Amino acid sequence: MVFDVTTIRGKPFRLAIIGSRGIPSNYGGFETFAEQLGARLAESGWSVTVYGRRHHVPAGMKEHAGCRLVSVPTVRSKHLDTIVATFFQVLHALGGRYDAALVVNAANAPLLVPLRVLGVRTILNVDGIERMRAKWGRLGRLWYRIGEWCAAHLPDVVVADAEVIAGYYRERFGSDPAVIPYGGDLPWPHSQESLERLGLTKNGYLLYVSRFEPENNPHRVVEEYGLWRGSLSQAPPPLVMIGDAPYQKDWINSWKRNAPGGVIFPGAIYGEGYRQLLANCYAYVQATEVGGTHPALVEAMGYGRRIFYNASPENREVAGGCGIPFDVQERGALAAALAEGLDEAPHWPVYRQAAGDRVRERYSWSAVAEAYRRILQGG
Numbered sequence: 001m002v003f004d005v006t007t008i009r010g011k012p013f014r015l016a017i018i019g020s021r022g023i024p025s026n027y028g029g030f031e032t033f034a035e036q037l038g039a040r041l042a043e044s045g046w047s048v049t050v051y052g053r054r055h056h057v058p059a060g061m062k063e064h065a066g067c068r069l070v071s072v073p074t075v076r077s078k079h080l081d082t083i084v085a086t087f088f089q090v091l092h093a094l095g096g097r098y099d100a101a102l103v104v105n106a107a108n109a110p111l112l113v114p115l116r117v118l119g120v121r122t123i124l125n126v127d128g129i130e131r132m133r134a135k136w137g138r139l140g141r142l143w144y145r146i147g148e149w150c151a152a153h154l155p156d157v158v159v160a161d162a163e164v165i166a167g168y169y170r171e172r173f174g175s176d177p178a179v180i181p182y183g184g185d186l187p188w189p190h191s192q193e194s195l196e197r198l199g200l201t202k203n204g205y206l207l208y209v210s211r212f213e214p215e216n217n218p219h220r221v222v223e224e225y226g227l228w229r230g231s232l233s234q235a236p237p238p239l240v241m242i243g244d245a246p247y248q249k250d251w252i253n254s255w256k257r258n259a260p261g262g263v264i265f266p267g268a269i270y271g272e273g274y275r276q277l278l279a280n281c282y283a284y285v286q287a288t289e290v291g292g293t294h295p296a297l298v299e300a301m302g303y304g305r306r307i308f309y310n311a312s313p314e315n316r317e318v319a320g321g322c323g324i325p326f327d328v329q330e331r332g333a334l335a336a337a338l339a340e341g342l343d344e345a346p347h348w349p350v351y352r353q354a355a356g357d358r359v360r361e362r363y364s365w366s367a368v369a370e371a372y373r374r375i376l377q378g379g
Contacts, residue, residue, distance in 0.1 A: 012045055013047065014098045016093045016102070017049070020034045022034070023069065026268075029295045030104045035065055036368075042067050047068070048066070049067065049068045054073055072092060082108065083143075086103075105125075106148050109146075109149075126177070128162075128290050128291035128292045157177075158178070159375070161293040162179070164317055182298055188303075189280075194269065194277050205264075205282060206240065206282060209243060212244055215290040215291075216243075216289075218243060218255075219255040221334065222263055225239045235261070240277060278300055284300035286315055292314055301363075302360075303356075304352040306351070306352065308338065320354075322351050322358055
């Protein structure tokens with residue numbers, strides 16, 4: 001792919017990616033997005049700076065994947081972490097003479113004002129409708145409502161990663177977001193070291209990947225696995241639950257204690273280890289209710305895994321029928337889907353092929369990078 005890497009000044013295009021926890025990716029979708037997109041734009045000749053938070057970026061690391069890294073202090077609090085960190089990131093970026101700023105998270109939208117005042121082209125990726133998460137109280141939800149209004153009116157371009165989210169902004173605010181999904185075409189892992197460490201075998205386990213938050217339903221997946229396990233005459237493949245959450249420890253422990261046999265909790269895993277577990281699982285379970293395009297779902301499809309997904313509008317949009325839907329709120333629905341679907345039925349090869357084709361056609365990182373390049377440069 002050939003990029004136009006200069007501005008009218010004949011110098012490399014200078015981009016700041018603001019609002020994530022930083023790279024190398026070690027938290028969630030925004031961090032994976034910043035790493036994958038930043039690396040591709042940097043490789044094309046752009047000058048890319050990725051801002052992060054000091055407790056997430058390794059101490060002393062100043063460059064990664066061709067991107068310059070800047071980490072800032074923050075307040076490690078559920079309600080203040082993102083806003084305080086982004087405030088300091090924007091403050092630093094004001095002196096950076098950037099041609100454009102790509103800001104993530106609708107909660108950060110009010111902080112676009114100083115960038116706009118200085119004439120920096122601003123693009124905002126809103127993700128999903130975050131105020132719907134149970135972890136936010138009234139003040140948090142109010143801030144996200146304000147953020148949604150600002151997202152619809154302040155940036156030069158607002159980006160949604162799914163048509164369902166774009167439709168929400170069109171209907172509620174009359175704005176017209178660009179729809180650019182996340183990529184899902186990850187490289188194949190080099191080994192199976194993570195499987196060996198956890199005592200797993202290729203195609204011998206089920207996998208769940210997400211932050212352990214109520215709307216992502218890790219507790220329900222564990223419960224449904226227990227129901228399914230109890231209905232069988234012999235033990236099923238183990239269920240590997242990849243994830244954690246910094247501000248949900250009491251809630252997480254409350255259901256972890258009652259997990260049935262066969263459930264493995266290795267914590268949050270990133271990079272090569274994550275790819276090893278995703279590429280070699282027998283089936284992948286997506287149980288989220290809130291958000292847009294979930295990276296792990298797209299990536300599991302890219303690896304051609306068997307997919308079971310909660311039938312939310314966003315997940316349906318991404319999966320495109322390349323898997324087995326279930327209703328996460330209906331007790332026994334996932335257990336029944338697993339019982340009926342985890343065999344070598346004729347539809348699985350068709351689904352797996354269709355999933356891989358769908359990712360190559362709609363969710364490639366090269367296409368994502370090209371789409372962002374155009375809007376960042378005003379094309």
